[in-house]
Amino acid sequence: MTEEIPKSLLDINGEPFIAHQLRLLRASGIEHVVICAGYLGEKLQGYVRDGLAFGTRVEFSFDYPTLLGTAGAIKKALPLLGDAFFTLYGDSYLPCDYAVVQQAFARNGQPALMTVFRNDGQWDKSNVEFDEARIVRYDKQQRSPGMRCIDYGLGVFRQAAFNLVPADKPYDLALLYQQLLQRGQLAGFEVHERFYEVGSFAGLEATRRFLTQQTRPSTDVCRDNGP
Numbered sequence: 001m002t003e004e005i006p007k008s009l010l011d012i013n014g015e016p017f018i019a020h021q022l023r024l025l026r027a028s029g030i031e032h033v034v035i036c037a038g039y040l041g042e043k044l045q046g047y048v049r050d051g052l053a054f055g056t057r058v059e060f061s062f063d064y065p066t067l068l069g070t071a072g073a074i075k076k077a078l079p080l081l082g083d084a085f086f087t088l089y090g091d092s093y094l095p096c097d098y099a100v101v102q103q104a105f106a107r108n109g110q111p112a113l114m115t116v117f118r119n120d121g122q123w124d125k126s127n128v129e130f131d132e133a134r135i136v137r138y139d140k141q142q143r144s145p146g147m148r149c150i151d152y153g154l155g156v157f158r159q160a161a162f163n164l165v166p167a168d169k170p171y172d173l174a175l176l177y178q179q180l181l182q183r184g185q186l187a188g189f190e191v192h193e194r195f196y197e198v199g200s201f202a203g204l205e206a207t208r209r210f211l212t213q214q215t216r217p218s219t220d221v222c223r224d225n226g227p
Contacts, residue, residue: 006040007091009047010198013211016047017198020211021093022054028098031056034080035090036073038063070173074157075165084158087173092153093196093207101189105156108187112161112180114138115191119150123194126150135188138181140174151177152191161185 001010008018025033033056037044041062051058061077068076074087084105088094096115105113114135119126128149129136137144138151155173164179165171180186196210197203 002039004040006037006044007198008044010204012198012204013208013215017091017093017207018044018048019054021090022048022051022056022058024093024095025098026055030086030098033058034061034077034085035059036061036063036077038067038073066168067170068168069170071162071165071176072169072171074173075162075167075171078159078162081159084156087155087157089153089197091197091199091203093198093210094152094154094193095196096152096154096191096193098154101154101156101191104189105187108189110180110187111158111185112177113156113187113189114177115152115154115189116149117152117191117193117195118148120148124150128188130188130190132190133188135181135186138174138177138186149190150195152195153197154191 009016012020033051035058037060045060048058059080061080063073101115116128116130126147126149127140127143128138128151129146130149161180165176177186196207198207
């Protein structure tokens, strides 16, 4: 399905996935979006353009000629970003309260915050130990029985957090999270809304069903039962 288009352009109920993502971000109060585009990114830019059709201002940072990984691509895009910013993956739909997450980030005073979701291995493999106040352990490779939560996919960072990322070299966001955790510089915040994704066939169908339910008109009927 993605031999000729990037995942962000996969059809979800008649529209590319990125259209749903951008509308969600705008409804959450986000007006400026920077897209780190890699594989077939020119097709994504051709569809989104400047983002005004979605009520946002969109800029692109291309991950060329060397793919830099999730953290490396963000470091390359830093000149387009403010001092603090949200990050999320291009194949994730995250219907949580972004303002509450931002407030938690400001309150904690750390250079980075990871949102977590109590997953219990249900929709993907849990990879976070969380004690309701802080992240105890995070590892995508070596999991432990205490990992009942999962990295939700929404992060908040200050630019200074990316000083740990080497320039012009591939670097993964998961590794940056681990380094920040080891330094005591990673805050955690639990969200309670399920995540959706388009990185698998099951995820595609679940996302389509969820968005169909979100747009379906109400069938409630107001009845007058008399005096």
